[in-house]
Amino acid sequence: MSKPQYLTGDKAAIDAFIDKFDVFLFDCDGVLWSGEYLFPGTAETIEMLRAKGKQLVFVTNNSTKSRADYKKKFDSKGITASAEEVFGSSYSAAVYISRILKLQPPKNKVFVLGETGIEQELQAENIPYIGGTDPALRRDIDPSDFEHIGDGSALDPNVGVVLAGLDFHINYLKMSLAFAYLRKGALYLATNIDSTLPQAHSLFPGAGSVGAGVAKAFGKDPLALGKPSQAMMDAIEGKFKFDRSKTCMVGDRLDTDIRFGIEGKLGGTLAVLTGVSAKEHFLAEGAEVVPTAYIDKLGDLLG
Amino acid sequence: MSKPQYLTGDKAAIDAFIDKFDVFLFDCDGVLWSGEYLFPGTAETIEMLRAKGKQLVFVTNNSTKSRADYKKKFDSKGITASAEEVFGSSYSAAVYISRILKLQPPKNKVFVLGETGIEQELQAENIPYIGGTDPALRRDIDPSDFEHIGDGSALDPNVGVVLAGLDFHINYLKMSLAFAYLRKGALYLATNIDSTLPQAHSLFPGAGSVGAGVAKAFGKDPLALGKPSQAMMDAIEGKFKFDRSKTCMVGDRLDTDIRFGIEGKLGGTLAVLTGVSAKEHFLAEGAEVVPTAYIDKLGDLLG
Numbered sequence: 225m226s227k228p229q230y231l232t233g234d235k236a237a238i239d240a241f242i243d244k245f246d247v248f249l250f251d252c253d254g255v256l257w258s259g260e261y262l263f264p265g266t267a268e269t270i271e272m273l274r275a276k277g278k279q280l281v282f283v284t285n286n287s288t289k290s291r292a293d294y295k296k297k298f299d300s301k302g303i304t305a306s307a308e309e310v311f312g313s314s315y316s317a318a319v320y321i322s323r324i325l326k327l328q329p330p331k332n333k334v335f336v337l338g339e340t341g342i343e344q345e346l347q348a349e350n351i352p353y354i355g356g357t358d359p360a361l362r363r364d365i366d367p368s369d370f371e372h373i374g375d376g377s378a379l380d381p382n383v384g385v386v387l388a389g390l391d392f393h394i395n396y397l398k399m400s401l402a403f404a405y406l407r408k409g410a411l412y413l414a415t416n417i418d419s420t421l422p423q424a425h426s427l428f429p430g431a432g433s434v435g436a437g438v439a440k441a442f443g444k445d446p447l448a449l450g451k452p453s454q455a456m457m458d459a460i461e462g463k464f465k466f467d468r469s470k471t472c473m474v475g476d477r478l479d480t481d482i483r484f485g486i487e488g489k490l491g492g493t494l495a496v497l498t499g500v501s502a503k504e505h506f507l508a509e510g511a512e513v514v515p516t517a518y519i520d521k522l523g524d525l526l527g
Numbered sequence: 528m529s530k531p532q533y534l535t536g537d538k539a540a541i542d543a544f545i546d547k548f549d550v551f552l553f554d555c556d557g558v559l560w561s562g563e564y565l566f567p568g569t570a571e572t573i574e575m576l577r578a579k580g581k582q583l584v585f586v587t588n589n590s591t592k593s594r595a596d597y598k599k600k601f602d603s604k605g606i607t608a609s610a611e612e613v614f615g616s617s618y619s620a621a622v623y624i625s626r627i628l629k630l631q632p633p634k635n636k637v638f639v640l641g642e643t644g645i646e647q648e649l650q651a652e653n654i655p656y657i658g659g660t661d662p663a664l665r666r667d668i669d670p671s672d673f674e675h676i677g678d679g680s681a682l683d684p685n686v687g688v689v690l691a692g693l694d695f696h697i698n699y700l701k702m703s704l705a706f707a708y709l710r711k712g713a714l715y716l717a718t719n720i721d722s723t724l725p726q727a728h729s730l731f732p733g734a735g736s737v738g739a740g741v742a743k744a745f746g747k748d749p750l751a752l753g754k755p756s757q758a759m760m761d762a763i764e765g766k767f768k769f770d771r772s773k774t775c776m777v778g779d780r781l782d783t784d785i786r787f788g789i790e791g792k793l794g795g796t797l798a799v800l801t802g803v804s805a806k807e808h809f810l811a812e813g814a815e816v817v818p819t820a821y822i823d824k825l826g827d828l829l830g
Contacts, residue, residue, distance in 0.1 A: 394702075
């Protein structure tokens with residue numbers, strides 16, 4: 225596999241790279257910002273690409289935010305973007321449940337392990353759900369819970385899917401309910417299975433880690449609808465109708481973002497070094513996932 | 528591998544089986560009882576074995592209870608047993624930390640993911656710890672936690688070990704702290720890694736599932752000090768000085784109890800069908816873990 229091209233500081237190489245593509249798919253966390261910290265030059269880079277007529281799609285595995293939430297975050301950071309340009313893993317999962325699975329009511333209820341972003345996207349697709357941010361489940365498990373989960377009386381008979389995303393309010397009660405629904409035959413889906421969450425210049429447990437307990441108890445991993453799942457790429461292509469050979473995926477994670485672009489047979493992939501993966505990971509001899517090019521930070525595309 | 532002998536209802540076979548052993552190691556949950564439900568004949572079976580002069584050791588992976596807690600449970604169920612006869616995974620882990628690892632103070636503090644049973648056994652071995660049942664950690668994560676875990680200011684510099692057991696109060700804050708300590712170089716131990724917990728005639732997430740999130744985030748599994756780890760068998764033998772060829776392990780789980788006995792080269796293993804594993808699991812062609820014998824329930828040993 226050929227070595228990736230290093231673009232930072234090389235104006236001619238940057239221009240040539242940008243000119244190869246009509247569409248840029250952007251990961252968000254670790255690329256545009258880290259938590260609340262906006263990387264320098266992000267807004268200007270987005271403007272520059274728009275001025276060149278590029279189509280932009282923001283493809284995020286963050287399931288805690290809906291497209292509308294993302295629009296607010298873009299606005300607050302001074303980045304021009306529309307809710308329509310955002311494609312999140314919660315949206316991807318909701319679309320999968322409503323348009324691919326097509327579960328028949330009333331057995332189409334979703335038990336959610338996650339935050340409001342998932343709930344909003346399920347609502348938008350008219351999918352009934354329980355769990356999620358329900359305050360009744362944000363408590364310790366008690367002896368009667370064991371009894372009523374054990375005998376099934378605490379379970380909703382219409383739950384056909386368990387959908388796991390990033391849940392900052394994960395607890396043993398919710399894990400037990402999710403596990404019980406899976407044992408009763410519910411399908412097991414995940415918005416995404418990122419093991420870590422970049423936040424505050426550090427790493428925290430990601431959606432894949434929050435959901436790992438239920439997966440371990442059940443003995444089976446969920447079907448993930450976020451990057452690098454090609455179900456997500458197909459859904460994005462279905463919505464935006466782009467030419468894959470003229471499309472570039474920009475991301476900080478080799479195992480999700482860059483793999484997503486490579487397996488999606490895009491024209492190119494661009495790694496930024498402001499997130500999870502370090503250049504040593506893809507420059508190493510025998511590296512499995514290697515981007516087309518890399519830059520220190522997204523703003524370096526300004527040249 | 529030869530088929531296991533079925534003992535239920537066969538008085539002669541039962542007597543011959545019991546006569547082969549001087550020592551019986553018992554798993555507890557799923558063998559003696561399921562949660563609060565005592566299986567019929569349990570107390571009488573224990574009495575019968577004592578009357579025959581057998582040495583009994585109760586070997587449990589349940590990390591939520593200390594040996595003293597177990598003694599109380601035995602008393603409440605009318606089963607004769609002493610705290611000294613109980614060998615739990617919390618005790619096993621505490622002994623490993625104090626006598627094998629021998630970490631030098633002050634860098635010998637343990638961050639606990641678990642309940643009071645772990646704390647009591649650490650105290651008994653004079654090992655300092657934080658986390659565990661600390662009420663200050665039984666809350667939602669907030670933005671300042673992200674910041675202070677991220678910059679390390681919320682972390683105790685003397686934590687040298689993360690010890691994970693069954694934690695009914697698992698939350699994102701505790702997972703984030705455990706993950707941060709591991710990233711700073713703390714050793715990663717688990718009292719046990721059972722994927723499920725038999726309770727209320729059903730299954731709930733076990734210690735291995737509660738700890739799976741941190742393991743997934745960190746990318747590495749903990750060293751487990753419970754069954755089937757032979758570190759636990761060595762510790763039991765060190766304490767009780769028995770002849771392995773004259774010892775039988777009794778348990779309901781093939782992948783922990785029966786494997787523990789087989790890998791420990793005990794004289795025999797006895798599976799009971801009141802817990803996790805069904806007879807189909809070990810009677811199947813090509814089954815990997817096969818007990819010497821099996822019975823429907825422990826009380827069937829009364830003949």
